[in-house]
Amino acid sequence: MAQGQRISDEQRAAILEDIRAGGTCRGIAKAHEVSPDTVRRIAAEGNVKDAFARAATEKATRARTTDMAALRAEVSAKYLRKASELLDQMDQPHLVFSFGGKENTYNEAILERAPTGDLRNLMTASAVALDKHLKILATETDSGATTAASMLSGIADALEKAAEVLDSEPPDETSTNI
Structure with a gap:
């Protein structure tokens, strides 16, 4: 999607659904051909807190390191x-x-x-x-x-x-x- 273009309500809803499903920011952005910033902004607007928090990744990394x-x-x-x-x-x-x-x-x-x-x-x-x-x-x-x-x-x-x-x-x- 070209910079400055408005995202349709349908696309916004699809992005929000992917965010709630637990997709990664970059993965969702690529799938919907938008920037990661757009995905983060939609997550914030949709009140999805900690959508892309790193805590789970850090915990998994610590567990793997311990193993x-x-x-x-x-x-x-x-x-x-x-x-x-x-x-x-x-x-x-x-x-x-x-x-x-x-x-x-x-x-x-x-x-x-x-x-x-x-x-x-x-x-x-x-x-x-x-x-x-x-x-x-x-x-x-x-x-x-x-x-x-x-x-x-x-x-x-x-x-x-x-x-x-x-x-x-x-x-x-x-x-x-x-």
Whole structure:
């Protein structure tokens, strides 16, 4: 509708009906080809108070934010539990297996502990899970970011040293082809 043109009573009633039905200001304006100011003015003239109040949107946003924080906390806890489980696996008996030979046969053995390469993989996977846990925590609290970064640096140093020790160990005789 061109600026300065008068809105018909029918169009005004249709706009007012959409306002009362709970439409958005911009959506109603677009549907009726009028400006958002016109829609707000019709709402005021029709005594529709708080027609476009943001309270419901703000409440929904707060609820969504709370839900997302709870989900992040749940995922963070899973990462921390997984990091612990992976570290525990390093000290448990370990199944090794292979497929091979002309007949592509399956062979397996249980070792007292994982071979060096598997130990390194378990340590790395645990460190990654812990890192993800700490990153989630850092997003929850700005003040914790520095502490998390420092802790991660320490973990990275420890992992490098552990990898060097594992690389320097002679391979398990039982970890070769079975």
